[in-house]
Amino acid sequence: MIMGVFGIILSLGLLMYLAYRGITVLVLAPILALLAVLMSGEASLLPTYTEVFMVNLANYLKSYFPLFLLGAIFGKLMDETGAAKAIAHAIVEKLGKNRSILAIVLSCGILTYGGVSLFVVAFAVYPLAAALFKETGMPKRLIPACIALGSFTFTMTALPGTPQIQNAIPIPFFKTDAYAAPVLGLIAGIVMFSLGTLWIQQRAKKMIAAGEGYLPDYMTDETAATVEAGVEAKMPPLGLSLIPIGIVLLLNFWLSKVYFPGQTEALTPILEKFGTTPGKVIGIWSIIVSLVISIIFILVTNYKRINVMEAVNKGAYGSMLAILNTASEVGYGNVIAGLAAFAAVKGALLGIAPGNPLISEAISVNVLAGITGSASGGMSIALGALGETYYNLAIAKGINPQVLHRIAALACGGLDSLPHNGAVITLLGICGLNHKLSYADVGMVSVVIPLATTIVAVILGTIGIV
Template identity: 80%
Template sequence: MGVFGIILSLALLMYLAYRGITVLVLAPILALLAAFFSGGVALLPTYTEVFMVNLANYAKAYFPLFLLGAIFGKLMDETGAAKAIAHWIVEKVGKDRAILAIVLSCGVLTYGGVSLFVVAFAVYPLAAALFRETGTPKRLIPACIALGSFTFTMTALPGTPQIQNAIPIPFFKTDAYAAPILGIIAGILMFVLGTYWLQMRAKRFIANGEGYLPDGIVDETAAAAEAGLEKPLPSVGMAILPIIIVLVLNFFLSKIYFPGQEQALVPILEKYNTTPGKVIGIWSIIIALVVSILFIVVTNFKRINMMETINKGAYGSMLAILNTASEVGYGNVIAGLAAFAIIKEGILGIAPGNPLIGTAISVNVLAGITGSASGGMSIALGAMGETFYNLALQNGINPEVLHRITTLSCGGFDSLPHNGAVITLLGICGLNHKQSYADIGMVSVVIPVITTIVAIILGTMGIV
């Protein structure tokens, strides 16, 4: 009955989240449902001492990243920096390469730390104008944005400040630049395969007589979206400097400065029951984002309402962190049930000598069920992160490889149709699942899963 309760709980979480019910309500209720089926579990203590404690611990560890990332993204949006970068890339790549231009625009922005939601709002107006001008089918815009935002820059490229690349740091004692060669290979593979797929689809649609819009469909979102392109934009040099600051400062702090201070940090951190390996990566990203935010504020102080923009970014981070933290609380309740030991043994038994496979399966499945890359990863690592880490050491696998496989895995099944980012992206573009999800699914589910398999093979061979 315990296993049945867990399966029922997970199925309801996926279905009801897809129906639009917030996980803030679903997570505690369905966690307690699974506990009820397990029998002998006190429900109220489970809620207050397991669910809420783990929710709070997650918020403590990652709230600064959510907060600073949201503020940074909002500033890049309101100052016009995001649009300026996208315009420049389109100009350099050429309007005749519309798909490549939009993918690269999204990739540069997300690799620099701008949240995928901000990227979608910033790039869509440009994509709509560009695709209409070149006759490229509009139905491919969501997949282009998804490829540039949900895949190689979110999970593969070393140093990305996206939250998905930060979560494994304390579990595996790594940093944001873990397994750089493996990450670059995986990123290139996703980018090349995804771009090839979209260009092939565009040629097929155009050959069948489809233009920007299929016959009979009215583009109701175009005028409003393209109105935003008329606003004055900063120079591309000033627009891209904040991104350069984040990447360079993060690298310097995590690879040079803090490692050089590690011996001095040990006695200090012992008082807080932690180690340098667990916090250096997080500290580096926090400082890099703070410095970049200050740079944007100083250089754009008179251009926008700074207080209003920062407040909007801060408020926007609240729902994101609470949603993910609630999923983490849910996952830790499930992980503490006796029946979960059966499921855990089943996952570990798939490839007992290779923790990379167990990690990939558990993270992918949980990301798919929750519809969240960060949520699914956090649940899997909270339940089995220490086990995977110890198995990696026992089998001579570099923890950096484990880190990169974990991030790659969270970017696979997370983009199933019920994913909130997918639904939001389609809404921004004025399209529906029937029109665009097949291509979104190919570039953000199928190709990333194939890439993860390739990365596991390369990681097992010792490529770091």
């Protein structure tokens, strides 16, 4: 048993280290899963690979591939049509140059809350942020923190209804929908947005007071000067740009709260033939239909402005690596969860607060998200191994499953943003900065503040705030 536990710890440690060194999870996940199996004393390597790892990988693809695919296509279309830029431009102009930090955070927040991926948002918003910060003398090294705060904190995990995958993963585990625990989510979102914005603003004041301008003296930057001339002429009208986001949010709400729940009686016997229930699929269906309708709207209204086939293909191809990486981590997690030694790990996690599954859930999701460097991957591993246990404990303790959903989503957005996180590395690359210059502020708004917010949410959820 001791060797088995050590094997699990070693396997997780190598996964974190080697992923940080740049080795793909597609290769690491099966190899390290089988290493843990070997160290546990089991000899069933090939059966474990084909019947546990690959089966769970395939099951994850079955459940979430449409969301990754449609989300990537939607984001690419918002980018290619110029709609994302139009929204960001409008917010910057409305708030004015004196509120550049708030303008960039809100631009990213509105786009990601509407379903645009954080990578598309970073590419769309960064040139605007660079030009705005340079003109106002705001330190450039704060741009990654602004984009991080708006893209992968409150709109990714907290605000009810967000179509981001991190808010969709808990749905089948807890029989909820994207609007689970709306009051708790709104409170958490406001806390993250307010504290994060305040932190960046205070940091800017200190830097400027110390004599720091847009760039340190030893750096040069050409990005702000190369923002496309006449880009405004290439963008669609603001109203037209906002409609796809409105479709996603409003249609998702109506489908998940009104239409599909009203069809439960008719859907139940149909879904029983497929071995599932309305509670496990309604939330996913609502997001799928909303994204499809929104994509159709974009295509119909912009087919003359863009190369439709090229844009759709780029979005589709871009979704492949993301879904396969996460699915591989899920296969890895289920192999680990099936080991006899994991019973000790599971017992330790559940024993942290035996009377409150919210605490155990928050810790397990956060730790695994930190180890894997992936919010969706860490949460998928944790809920795949312990989701049913948490659900049953919550029902027994009288805790609303919606709270489980929201805590899981919030928890995955904490330690996931440690320095080895792929999104953090990509964001810094887009901005032409490094960890030394910018990570302290990125870490504050995307790790420290979300962790503190999750603690607050656990307390509020425990006393019955939903």
